[in-house]
Amino acid sequence: MIPVAEELGKINHQLKMKGYKLTPQREVTVRVLLENEKDHLSAEDVYMLVKQKFPEIGLATVYRTLEMLTELQIVEKVNFGDGVARFDLRHNDHAHMHHHLICRDCGAVKEIKDDWLQSIEERVEREFGFVVSDHRLDFTGVFNTCTKTNKSECRKKRKAV
Amino acid sequence: MIPVAEELGKINHQLKMKGYKLTPQREVTVRVLLENEKDHLSAEDVYMLVKQKFPEIGLATVYRTLEMLTELQIVEKVNFGDGVARFDLRHNDHAHMHHHLICRDCGAVKEIKDDWLQSIEERVEREFGFVVSDHRLDFTGVFNTCTKTNKSECRKKRKAV
DNA sequence: CCCTTAATTAGAATGATTCTCATTTGATTA
DNA sequence: TAATCAAATGAGAATCATTCTAATTAAGGG
Incomplete structure (x- = not known):
C-alpha cells in the first residue's frame, strides 16, 4: 500500500535520531516486515525470510534488530501464548488500534x-x-465459519508459555 | 475470604468429574493458589511455596498440576510478556471480568x-x-502515583518473550 | 491383597531468546 | 587516503522456562 521506499526513509530517519544506523542487515529486516504486514511473524519467521535476501545474516542480528525496533516503537511485540513472540510493524495511523x-x-x-x-x-x-x-x-x-482446518490463517499449535 | 476447605471441596469435585484425583501434591498446590489469590504467581513461585509445605514435590508435578487446572478452567494462565506464565485462580463470579x-x-x-x-x-x-x-x-x-520504587507490587523486570 | 492405571520424581531434553567475544564495518578525523 | 574507534555483526555457547522420559510409587476396584 504505502511505497516501501518512503516507509524505509521514515524509519531510517527514526533510527538516525536515536543514534542507530540503518545497516544492510537492518534494512533487509525492515523490508521483510514491510512486505509481510499482514502476518504476525515470529523472530524465526523473520530470520528465514531475511536469509533468502541476505544469506550471511545471523539469527542474533535479527533478534537484536527486532529488539531495537521494538524499543523505538517501530514494531510491536505481541504474544499469543504459544511460546513465541511475534512482531508487527506499527503504523502511526493504526497504532493503538x-x-x-x-x-x-x-x-x-x-x-x-x-x-x-x-x-x-x-x-x-x-x-x-x-x-x-x-x-x-x-x-x-470460535468463528462461526471455523472448519478446524482453516489453513489460510492457521498456525501450528504449541504448548508453552 | 471464602473458607479454604469449602473451595477445596468444590475443586475436588471438579477434578473427580473429569476423572482426576486430588492427590496430596495437587491439594497443596491448590492451597497455595488459594492462599495467594492476590498475586499472579509464576510456576516457579508456586513451586517454591509448595515446597515449603511438601518438600519432596517435583517441579514437573507443579507444572502438570497447573496445566491440568488450566484445562479445567480452575486457574487462568496469563502472560505479561516478561517471559514467564502466571497463574490465577478463577472464581466463577469473577471469571471473565x-x-x-x-x-x-x-x-x-x-x-x-x-x-x-x-x-x-x-x-x-x-x-x-x-x-x-x-x-x-x-x-x-504509568500510575500518577508511581514512585518507581513501588516495591509492594513490583516484580523484577525481565527481557524475554 | 493383587492388579491396573494414574501420578510422581529426577533429571535429561527442548526451544526460544540472550549473551559473549572475536571480527568486521563505517563514519570521522588527521 | 590512512588511521582510528565505536557500533554492529556472526557463530556458537549459555540461559531459562517449560516439557518429556523412564523408572518408581500410590490408590481404588475386584
Missing part, C-alpha cells in the same frame, strides 16, 4: 483495526490515576 | 474486577461471527 480474535479450534488470528477502547481508557485515567500509553485486547473464542 | 493496568515504570500490576467489554463482545459476535469465550484486556502506562 488493533485487537485480535483468536480461534480456539483452528488457531487462526484475525486482526481488527478499530479503536473500541477510547472511552474505557478515559475511565481508567479518571478512576485509577493511570495514564494509558498502550493497550492490548484479545478475544478467545 | 478482570483486566490489568501494567505500570511501565515500576512494573506494578493492578487488577481491575469489572466487566467493561460486554457490549464489545456482542459487537464482535454480530459483526464478525465470532463467539467469544474469553478475553484479555491489559493496559500499559
Whole structure:
C-alpha cells in the first residue's frame, strides 16, 4: 500500500535520531516486515525470510534488530501464548488500534483495526490515576465459519508459555 | 475470604468429574493458589511455596498440576510478556471480568474486577461471527502515583518473550 | 491383597531468546 | 587516503522456562 521506499526513509530517519544506523542487515529486516504486514511473524519467521535476501545474516542480528525496533516503537511485540513472540510493524495511523480474535479450534488470528477502547481508557485515567500509553485486547473464542482446518490463517499449535 | 476447605471441596469435585484425583501434591498446590489469590504467581513461585509445605514435590508435578487446572478452567494462565506464565485462580463470579493496568515504570500490576467489554463482545459476535469465550484486556502506562520504587507490587523486570 | 492405571520424581531434553567475544564495518578525523 | 574507534555483526555457547522420559510409587476396584 504505502511505497516501501518512503516507509524505509521514515524509519531510517527514526533510527538516525536515536543514534542507530540503518545497516544492510537492518534494512533487509525492515523490508521483510514491510512486505509481510499482514502476518504476525515470529523472530524465526523473520530470520528465514531475511536469509533468502541476505544469506550471511545471523539469527542474533535479527533478534537484536527486532529488539531495537521494538524499543523505538517501530514494531510491536505481541504474544499469543504459544511460546513465541511475534512482531508487527506499527503504523502511526493504526497504532493503538488493533485487537485480535483468536480461534480456539483452528488457531487462526484475525486482526481488527478499530479503536473500541477510547472511552474505557478515559475511565481508567479518571478512576485509577493511570495514564494509558498502550493497550492490548484479545478475544478467545470460535468463528462461526471455523472448519478446524482453516489453513489460510492457521498456525501450528504449541504448548508453552 | 471464602473458607479454604469449602473451595477445596468444590475443586475436588471438579477434578473427580473429569476423572482426576486430588492427590496430596495437587491439594497443596491448590492451597497455595488459594492462599495467594492476590498475586499472579509464576510456576516457579508456586513451586517454591509448595515446597515449603511438601518438600519432596517435583517441579514437573507443579507444572502438570497447573496445566491440568488450566484445562479445567480452575486457574487462568496469563502472560505479561516478561517471559514467564502466571497463574490465577478463577472464581466463577469473577471469571471473565478482570483486566490489568501494567505500570511501565515500576512494573506494578493492578487488577481491575469489572466487566467493561460486554457490549464489545456482542459487537464482535454480530459483526464478525465470532463467539467469544474469553478475553484479555491489559493496559500499559504509568500510575500518577508511581514512585518507581513501588516495591509492594513490583516484580523484577525481565527481557524475554 | 493383587492388579491396573494414574501420578510422581529426577533429571535429561527442548526451544526460544540472550549473551559473549572475536571480527568486521563505517563514519570521522588527521 | 590512512588511521582510528565505536557500533554492529556472526557463530556458537549459555540461559531459562517449560516439557518429556523412564523408572518408581500410590490408590481404588475386584
